[in-house]
Amino acid sequence: MNDETIKYLEETIDASSDLFLLQGDVLVQRANTTDLVGTTAVFDGPSGIYVYPDLMMRMRFRELATAHWFWRYASGADGRRYFMGIAAGSSGSMPKITGDNLRRMPLPVPPLAEQRAVAKALADVDALLAGLDGLLAKKRDLKQAAMQQLLTGQTRLPGFRRKWAVKTLEEIAECLDDLRVPLNEAQRSRMRGDYPYCGANGVLDYIDRYIIDDDIILMAEDGGYFDEYKTRPIAYRLKGKCWVNNHAHILKAKLGFDQVFVYYSLVHKNILPFLANGTRAKLNKSEMKKIEIETPGEESEQAAIANILSDMDAEIFALEARREKTRLLKQAMMQELLTGKTRLVPTGEPDA
Incomplete structure (x- = not known):
């Protein structure tokens, strides 16, 4: 966009002291932490709601298309760079935007036809993201239901008849905690490399050597998501070369038990009764061994269940990757379209 399209925000809004919201009004967070100040949204209704001026600023644009353009x-x-610059320079303990510095915000304003075209393009991407979010939620719910049914024997796969038995973790898995070696941040900084350095909840760093080369299950000893086990994992699986610190137990399924089945049996398990009391919840090795798992009598049934759940995870992972690519595409589109680097409507086309 050329300099002629640059206006100050006050040139595009109606001056009004009315604090009741109408559909299409734009709200700007005027006071909060630095990363939240300037958060913007278009109000969709219902009309007549009062906005508290110490927290939010209300703007009413002359054109609805411009309201959506400004929001984007x-x-x-x-836009975020401008607001964060204001927040960083504001006085007091809480960053704050004033009406004056908001009205002085330079705003590239293309013709209305282009504003509408950009708004439609970005809305289409938003709709795609929303569709992916809905599909992901559905897939996650299906997996949760499948785990509940398959890992308890409530639903049996065709061809399997042997009874299930309750086994302790000590009976079905080896504990390899003797292989654990903690490293502090200074030590790791001298060992930068490609091998995962693992802790209670996942990979913490990458270093230039390893102590394990295997398919292992890592289960938090302390610092795990024990209270949130339904929605967050308390265990994870790693294959290949890695280094493990002393905040995760290392498990390997014994002969006759499927490694992936054991992993899925643990990843969202309620182990709160086995945790030691104290200021920091901890799963001691002796208590971990007492954890009970419902187990099919045939390893082939364990493997079949694990394959179904692995396939569901692969679907979810593919959808998550697709959603992330779409999010990055939207980010790139915004950078191009909202700065005029890419134009959707030929220059000089009249407003409609």
């Missing part, structure tokens, strides 16, 4: 621009890189 303010949420993009240039």
